[in-house]
Amino acid sequence: MRIEVIEPHGLCAGVNAAIACALRLRDVYCLHGLVHNEIVIDELKALGYRFVERIEDVPEGETVLFSAHGVSPQVREIAARRRLHVIDTTCPFVTRVHRAARDFSDRGLPVIILGDSDHAEVKGIAGEIKPRRPRASQRVGVVAQTTMDADEVAARVSELRKTYEVEAMADVCTATKERQDAVKRFCAAPGSRGVLVLGSGTSANTKRLVAVAERCGARAFRAGTLDELERIDFGDVETLGVTSGASTPERFFDEAVKFLRHVPRHLAIIMDGNGRWAMRRGKRRGEGHVAGARTLANVLRWCGARGIRYLTVYAFSTENWKRPKEEVDGLMNLFVKMLRSKALDFVHNKVRFRMIGRRGDLSSRLNAAITRLEESTRNFKREFIVAISYGGRAEIVDAVNAAMRAGEPITEETFRNYLYAPDVPDPDLVIRTSGELRTSNFLLWETAYSEYYFTDALWPDFTEAELDRALADYAKRHRRKGGT
DSSP states (O other), X not given: OEEEEOSSOSOXXXXXXXXXXXXXXXXXXXXXXXXXXHHHXXXXXXXXXXXXXXXXXXXXXOEEEEOTTOOOHHHHHHHHXXXXXXXXXXXXXXXXXXXXXXXXXXXXXXXXXXXXXXXHHHHHHHTTSOOOOOOTTXXXXXXXXXXXXXXXXXXXXXXXXTTSEEEEEOOOOHHHHHHHHHHHHHHHSSSSEEEEEESOTTOHHHHHHHHHHHHTTOEEEEESSHHHHHTOOOTTOSEEEEEEOTTOXXXXXXXXXXXXXXXXXXXXXXOOOHHHHHHHTTOOHHHHHHHHHHHHHHHHXXXXXXXXXXXXXXXXXXXXXXXXXXXXXXXXXXXXXHHHHTHHHHHHTTEEEEEESOGGGSOHHHHHHHHHHHHHHTTOSEEEEEEEEEOHHHHHHHHHHHHHHHTOOOOHHHHXXXXXXXXXXXXXXXXXXXXXXXXXXXXXXXXXXXXXXXXXXXXXXOOHHHHHHHHHHHHTOOOOTTOO
């Protein structure tokens, strides 16, 4: 299936401005959802936003943010009486519709609003007008919800003209029309075509884009999260166009496109061959580990450029404690040195550092370095996970013991909660270097349905070209996960 990005897509100027304004604030109230997108709402809740449906639910004297959908004059009056500090992010195009509806009403015209009567934008516009029942042949004013399908608006205005003398300001917003027109152009091309609209089911403009695609004869799909996307069967679609609603964050759009193009969301690597690399060059094994650390820094950068969200690497196994003390001590010192020297790089590149394994096996010095870096990067979305004193069997045993202590009946779902990183999705692809063809007790539970790629390259010799070969090989595979 070929993937095409339909341009333009995503945040319109009004929504983008509203979100940018909201992200600068903390601990304020918001009347209704700022925008109809759960990803944005969850992010704002994490910043202390409290969402209410009634202006009366905002305590007197507090700060309230009006969403991009706008509010009625009555709401503004209540806010003034309650001495609320108002931050207004109403979309300028919505404000224009409010003004037109108010003008029609002030001139004594009955006003007809085209749109979803339950939508916050329509409720706000309705507050601008005096209810008047139109009579046949009477002059009426017509306005429309800004996120409607432009063709639908035109058809309904045309139908109204058969009964009334219509004075209309019923254009949908420019951004909405541009996105709808782009979908129509895509659907007009030959071949088996499908359109995926990324956005929440509560978003009017997202639903309208789906409807436009369906009316054009294309198969239409919608997904608001990666979990929803993973469950979609695109069947025999030859070319899939991807667009998004005007309230869908670009970061989610990028993640979805990478998923569709088979860039693994989670890559795990068994970094093998440091010792052999050193021995072949007449060097001490410790020098091989230093060379391997340089390769790891490069791989982390390469994965970021390719949109890989999670990278997990096997740095030191529970079995590695059997190695000579000099080599083990050198490795532990190398870990501390790397964590301290790279701390600012993790923060600058917005990478979350995490360690999985038995922390009780590690020195207080190493544990302190791990904890500091984990704390300073905990709010970043991209994740780098290092397995130290880790064994797949040990993790399972530790999880079983934790579940038993909790007294919880064990199922596959509940068991996962006791793994070292239960919130991290299972690896899509595992790469093992050095020509060995075994899993070596790495992520035994998590890799049940992972794809594997084996290369003869020793870890210090692993290159960007080899990474791309592994990703290209992965992209050709059909991951059935027990299905067909």
